[in-house]
Every structure is written in structure tokens, then in C-alpha cells.
Amino acid sequence: MRKFFMTCFIFAIISSLILVGCNQNKSNTENSSSDQNKSSSEAPASGPITINKEISDDQLILSKGPHGETAVSAKTLELTEEEIAKIKQGNYKAAIVMHYAGNDWSTAQIDGLKATFERMGIEVVAVTDADFKSEKQVSDIETVLAKNPDIIVSIPVDPVSTAEAYKKAAESGVKLVFMDNAPQGLEHGKDYVSVVSADNYGNGVAAAEIMAEKLGGKGKIGVIFHDADFFVTKQRTEAFEKTIQEKYPDIEIVARGGITDPNDGEKVASGILTKNPDLDGLFVVWDVPAEGALAAARTAGRDDLVITTIDLGTNVALEIASDGIVKGLGAQLPYDQGISEAILAGYALLGKETPPYVAVPAYKVTKENVLDAWKLVYHKEAPDSIQSAAK
Incomplete structure (x- = not known):
């Protein structure tokens, strides 16, 4: 037993x-x-901080800054490990004040900023969304200032009506880094650190070239532009129209419609298509109103329409991958733009000289490279729905 x-x-x-x-x-x-x-998309745990090394070094940047400045490529920016360690000792705080946070572009910018600030030991104390309302953004800035941030990274809804609020922030000692545009009257080196943008002119050129290719170099097209004093969206439309007019004389721009709200895309596109039933193509200034234009085209039974736009959002990426009505676009690289903004904030904290205008290269996206483009833009694989459509 x-x-x-x-x-x-x-x-x-x-x-x-x-x-x-x-x-x-x-x-x-x-x-x-x-x-x-x-x-x-998580920031590397060690080594210097730079933007994605897979971005081409020799990509020509076509955009100029808001005051006509020549762009410095974001590829040239870097924080060394020693500089990162020094910044960490400061226990700094940052706030992100967005014009609008309801799209993939904004989400990627915020993600890039947060990941990089975390690597730098900088606490993000606020992220705000003005919903494209300048009065809301002014209120957001005032609320954020009460948290005593050392850094504010922001994109002005309107460069005039928000200027006084940003000036107040600068005078209180906050380091201001702007996305895409600078408020009126503020000076580089005195009031703000730098402006960081995508190559919006280059992306407008890319959208025009895709349009011309898909139309075989001839046809009638419409343009839906941003009817607001917004520097970067003006650049996109100018680049698209100038490229079409100078390089493709057999393509005629026969209709133009402006939007002030991103949700107006369907209404404006519907009006254009009603007045121009023989329209062959439509350029829309960014992806959210382009989604509305896509809905208008489907309602009108215009599956043969060619739409091009700017920004690789989920819905337009799915349409491109499916070889649908949206045939291609010029993509910004918002995650890397966020990294660039954080690096420049670090430069300011260290007392390093900063260029007035920095740009991240443009990227042309079509069905052939949409999966690679998604990975480059967002630093992660495309969603399963887009991968399935691309096959």
C-alpha cells in the first residue's frame, strides 16, 4: 500500500x-x-529618432512654405540618444490642438506625436478637436494653457481668427510647432518653432497625373476645392489644376465647386454631375469629401467616373484596392509628419536652430501599390478588408 x-x-x-x-x-x-x-507604428525603444528610413531620400519636394519658404526635407531631422536623454531630464509636457480629429490623417498624426513624445519622456496632457470651428479652437487653446504645457503642436483652423490665442501661448513661453500653416502675424524663431507639412503641391501633381493616365489624356473633369483660407488645400488644388492645364491640353476643367465643410462633398458633387452629365472625372481636395463625391457618383449611376484625391483614408483605400471609382491619390505621410513635429519640439527645448518650413515627401498611390502605401503611411499593415480587395 x-x-x-x-x-x-x-x-x-x-x-x-x-x-x-x-x-x-x-x-x-x-x-x-x-x-x-x-x-x-510604435516608436523604437532605442537609437536616434528619425522619420521612416524607407521614405525616399531623393524625392523632390515641390511645396513652398506659407511665406514662400523653401522646404527642408523631414528626412534630415534627427534626435540623438544623448539629446533624447537630455530632454527626458526636463520632465516636459505637451498638448496637441487639432483642427479636426475625425479622420485617418489626424489619427495618424496624433499617434506619431504620442509615440515620439513618449520616447522623449514628454507627457501629453491634452488632445483637442475643434471640429473645424475657429472659435472652438480658440477656446481649446485657452483650456490647454491652463495645464501649463511646455509645447503645443497645432494646426490652425483659420490663420487670422486664431492668431491672437496662439500669440498669447507664445508670449507665455510655450514652444509652438505648427502643422501645415502658421497663424497670421506670428514669426518663425520668435513666436513659433517651425511649420511641418506634407508636400501638398507634390500630392496635387500626383492626383493630376493619375487622372490623366486613367482618362487616356483627354476628357472633361470637375474640381471640388476647399473654399477657405487654408494654405495647404489651396496648394493641392493649384497643383492639380496647373498640372492638368500645362501637361494635358486635351483634358478640360469644365466645373468647379467649393466646400467649407468636409461633409458637403456629396452635395457639391451631385450638383456638378447634374449640370455636367458627360463629366469624365472629378478631383476632390481630400478623402473625406471624396467619400461624399463617391456616394454622389453611385447615386447618379456613374460607375465609370474617375475620382482622384489626396490622403489615404480607409474608405478611399478600399475603393482603390477594389479598382472602383476612386482610382488613386496623392498620399501624405501623417505619422512621419507627427514624428517630425515632435523632433522639432525637441530641437526647441535643446536650443537648437530650427528651419521655418519642413516637408515630408509626397507619395503616389494606385491599386498596384496600395498595400505598400498603407504600410508606409501608417507604419502598419493594411486592414484585412483592404488586403482582401487588393487581391
């Missing part, structure tokens, strides 16, 4: 060890799976 109990005891110990081993393996497997599912 004693031998029997001893055998059972040994068996129980062995079983426990096996179960512990299995649970450990399961834990390791789950951790490994979790690691694999982590977005590759």
Missing part, C-alpha cells in the same frame, strides 16, 4: 510540472502573439 501511495505522489508531482510547463508555454505563446499583433 505504501508503494502505491508513493507512486501516486510521484505521478502527481510529474503532472504538476507538466501543467506548469504547458501554462508557461501558453503564456509565452500568448505574449509572442501579442507582440506580433502590436502595431509597427
Whole structure:
């Protein structure tokens, strides 16, 4: 009997060890799976901070800054490990004041900023969304200032009506880094650190070239532009129209319609299509109103229409991957733009000289490269729906 109990005891110990081993393996497997599912957009844990090294070094940047400044490529920006360590010692705080946070572009900018600030040991104390309302943004700035940030990264809804609020922030000692545009009357080096933008002119050129290719170099097209004093959207439309007029004389721009709200795309596109039933193509200034234009085209039974735009949002990417009505676009690289803005904020904290205008290169996107483009733009694989459509 004693031998029997001893055998059972040994068996129980062995079983426990096996179960512990299995649970450990399961834990390791789950951790490994979790690691694999982590977005590759997370900032590297060590080494210098730069934008994505896969972005071309020799990409020509066509945009000029809001005051006509020649662009400095974001590829030239870098924080060394020693500089990062020095910044961490300051226990700095930052706030992100957006014009609008309801699209993929804004989300990627914010993600890039947050990941880079975390790497720099900078606490993000606020992220605000003005919903394209300048009075809301002025209020947001006042609210954010009460949190005593050392840095504000922002994109002005309107460069005139928000200028006084930004000036107040600058006078209080906050380091201001702007996305895309600078408020009126503020001076580089005195009131703000730098303006960081995509190559919006280059993206407008890309959208025009895709339009011309898909139309075989001839046809009638319309343009939906941003009817607001917004520097970068003006650049896109100017680049698109000038490229069409100078390079493709057999393509005629026969209709133009302006939007002040991104949700007006469907209404404006519907009006254009009603008045121009023989329209061959439509350029829309960014992806959210382009989604409205897409809906208008479908309602009108115009599956043959060619739409091009700017910004690689989820819905237009799915349409491109499906070889649908949206045939291609010029993509900004918003995650890397966010990294660039954080680096420049670091420059200011270190007392380093900063260029007045920095640009991230443009990127042409069509069905052939939409999956690679998504990974470059967002630093992670495309959603399953887009991958399936691309196949």
C-alpha cells in the first residue's frame, strides 16, 4: 500500500510540472502573439529618432512654405540618444490642438506625436478637436494653457481668427510647432518653432497625373476645392489644376465647386454631375469629401467616373484596392509628419536652430501599390478588408 501511495505522489508531482510547463508555454505563446499583433507604428525603444528610413531620400519636394519658404526635407531631422536623454531630464509636457480629429490623417498624426513624445519622456496632457470651428479652437487653446504645457503642436483652423490665442501661448513661453500653416502675424524663431507639412503641391501633381493616365489624356473633369483660407488645400488644388492645364491640353476643367465643410462633398458633387452629365472625372481636395463625391457618383449611376484625391483614408483605400471609382491619390505621410513635429519640439527645448518650413515627401498611390502605401503611411499593415480587395 505504501508503494502505491508513493507512486501516486510521484505521478502527481510529474503532472504538476507538466501543467506548469504547458501554462508557461501558453503564456509565452500568448505574449509572442501579442507582440506580433502590436502595431509597427510604435516608436523604437532605442537609437536616434528619425522619420521612416524607407521614405525616399531623393524625392523632390515641390511645396513652398506659407511665406514662400523653401522646404527642408523631414528626412534630415534627427534626435540623438544623448539629446533624447537630455530632454527626458526636463520632465516636459505637451498638448496637441487639432483642427479636426475625425479622420485617418489626424489619427495618424496624433499617434506619431504620442509615440515620439513618449520616447522623449514628454507627457501629453491634452488632445483637442475643434471640429473645424475657429472659435472652438480658440477656446481649446485657452483650456490647454491652463495645464501649463511646455509645447503645443497645432494646426490652425483659420490663420487670422486664431492668431491672437496662439500669440498669447507664445508670449507665455510655450514652444509652438505648427502643422501645415502658421497663424497670421506670428514669426518663425520668435513666436513659433517651425511649420511641418506634407508636400501638398507634390500630392496635387500626383492626383493630376493619375487622372490623366486613367482618362487616356483627354476628357472633361470637375474640381471640388476647399473654399477657405487654408494654405495647404489651396496648394493641392493649384497643383492639380496647373498640372492638368500645362501637361494635358486635351483634358478640360469644365466645373468647379467649393466646400467649407468636409461633409458637403456629396452635395457639391451631385450638383456638378447634374449640370455636367458627360463629366469624365472629378478631383476632390481630400478623402473625406471624396467619400461624399463617391456616394454622389453611385447615386447618379456613374460607375465609370474617375475620382482622384489626396490622403489615404480607409474608405478611399478600399475603393482603390477594389479598382472602383476612386482610382488613386496623392498620399501624405501623417505619422512621419507627427514624428517630425515632435523632433522639432525637441530641437526647441535643446536650443537648437530650427528651419521655418519642413516637408515630408509626397507619395503616389494606385491599386498596384496600395498595400505598400498603407504600410508606409501608417507604419502598419493594411486592414484585412483592404488586403482582401487588393487581391
